[in-house]
Amino acid sequence: MSFSSLGLSEPILRAVAARGYTDPTPVQAGAIPAVLAGRDVWASAQTGSGKTAAFALPILQRLSARPRDRGRFARTLVLVPTRELADQVGESFRLHSRWLPVTLKILTVYGGVSINPQMIALGGGTDILVATPGRLLDLMAHNAVSLAEVECLVLDEADRLLDLGFAKEVGRLLSALPAQRQTLLFSATFPPAVFELAAQLLQDPVRIDLPAAPATAPDIQQRAIEVDPGRRTQLLRHLIETHGWTRVLVFVATTYATEHVAEKLRRAGLAAAAMNGDLSQGARTQALADFKESKLRVLVATDLAARGLDIALLPAVVNYDLPRSANDYIHRIGRTGRAGESGVAVSFISADSHAHFRLIEKRHKLTLTREQIPGFEPMEV
Numbered sequence: 001m002s003f004s005s006l007g008l009s010e011p012i013l014r015a016v017a018a019r020g021y022t023d024p025t026p027v028q029a030g031a032i033p034a035v036l037a038g039r040d041v042w043a044s045a046q047t048g049s050g051k052t053a054a055f056a057l058p059i060l061q062r063l064s065a066r067p068r069d070r071g072r073f074a075r076t077l078v079l080v081p082t083r084e085l086a087d088q089v090g091e092s093f094r095l096h097s098r099w100l101p102v103t104l105k106i107l108t109v110y111g112g113v114s115i116n117p118q119m120i121a122l123g124g125g126t127d128i129l130v131a132t133p134g135r136l137l138d139l140m141a142h143n144a145v146s147l148a149e150v151e152c153l154v155l156d157e158a159d160r161l162l163d164l165g166f167a168k169e170v171g172r173l174l175s176a177l178p179a180q181r182q183t184l185l186f187s188a189t190f191p192p193a194v195f196e197l198a199a200q201l202l203q204d205p206v207r208i209d210l211p212a213a214p215a216t217a218p219d220i221q222q223r224a225i226e227v228d229p230g231r232r233t234q235l236l237r238h239l240i241e242t243h244g245w246t247r248v249l250v251f252v253a254t255t256y257a258t259e260h261v262a263e264k265l266r267r268a269g270l271a272a273a274a275m276n277g278d279l280s281q282g283a284r285t286q287a288l289a290d291f292k293e294s295k296l297r298v299l300v301a302t303d304l305a306a307r308g309l310d311i312a313l314l315p316a317v318v319n320y321d322l323p324r325s326a327n328d329y330i331h332r333i334g335r336t337g338r339a340g341e342s343g344v345a346v347s348f349i350s351a352d353s354h355a356h357f358r359l360i361e362k363r364h365k366l367t368l369t370r371e372q373i374p375g376f377e378p379m380e381v
């Protein structure tokens, strides 16, 4: 199987060769001819399967066949769950469009950055719009873009889109799309919610089912760090900075502590917020949305408030205060390392919580090495 046998045009083949791809991956071999033929696609594809090029190449080829109409329209919409993925997908479109005879406009929009440049960039419409759902809705509310003429919709990593709690946003976006369009859905897994979405959106799709990758056990590294209680906030900052954690969920024992610790972190220049049961539902939803969109880097929560938080891609959980029960320990650390990602769970141990942590370890048959971080060695023993 070669790329040239898939029906790709010369400029696209040239771009593929320039990237050093010799043979199509299975998802590319399945999706490219189907997309070129205008069919809907239902693909189970993991990150690393080559799924981005599987939709980017044929979409570029189709778009380059006809110029864009005037107006604030997006011709192709790629919905992605995260800004990192948005950048990656935008980059793939750009790299592969280099030798096309026409210049296609490719825009990437996501939250957490100023909206104005995105609004300006959308002037005159775009051929390809790669977007996270929340920011796209904001842009639509500002009349910066219309989805009424979308020819092709791609849902990339649909399971993560729903995992990150974007179901409502996705629903609102879908209702702004024309019924007559091509839809491509890529997802690593098909839990019931994604299955339903696929069944609802796709018309007579070409199904690409690759053998599922072996289920990976959640890969969570557990660490126990000794520190004096009065230096925990500083140590937390140190860890966030040295490890470059993009998002951290920090557990504390009381509602008061959520506010207090969040305030100390904010004063130190970190985007942090409290999550506790005293906050209004609106404030909680906002904090969570900000956290998911990476406007917040640290969420400081009690066990109770953290229940029901579903956050994929959480690199780190910190037990600033140890949980009261051993069960809560497992519940807390299970917040990281979801969906096959790796994560780290750090517990702060002080002189008066040593014994309690030993009990937690015993319950879960764990023995963690007690670490000390240079500069934060405990004085109290």
Ligand code: AMP
Pocket (backbone or CB within 6 Å): 020, 021, 022, 023, 024, 025, 028, 046, 047, 048, 049, 050, 051, 052, 053
């Ligand atoms: P993706 O699954 O789209 O995130 O792609 C995973 C990685 O595989 C990316 O670094 C791509 O550049 C690379 N890749 C995609 N298609 C091919 C191919 N046919 N041959 C070799 N590498 C590829």
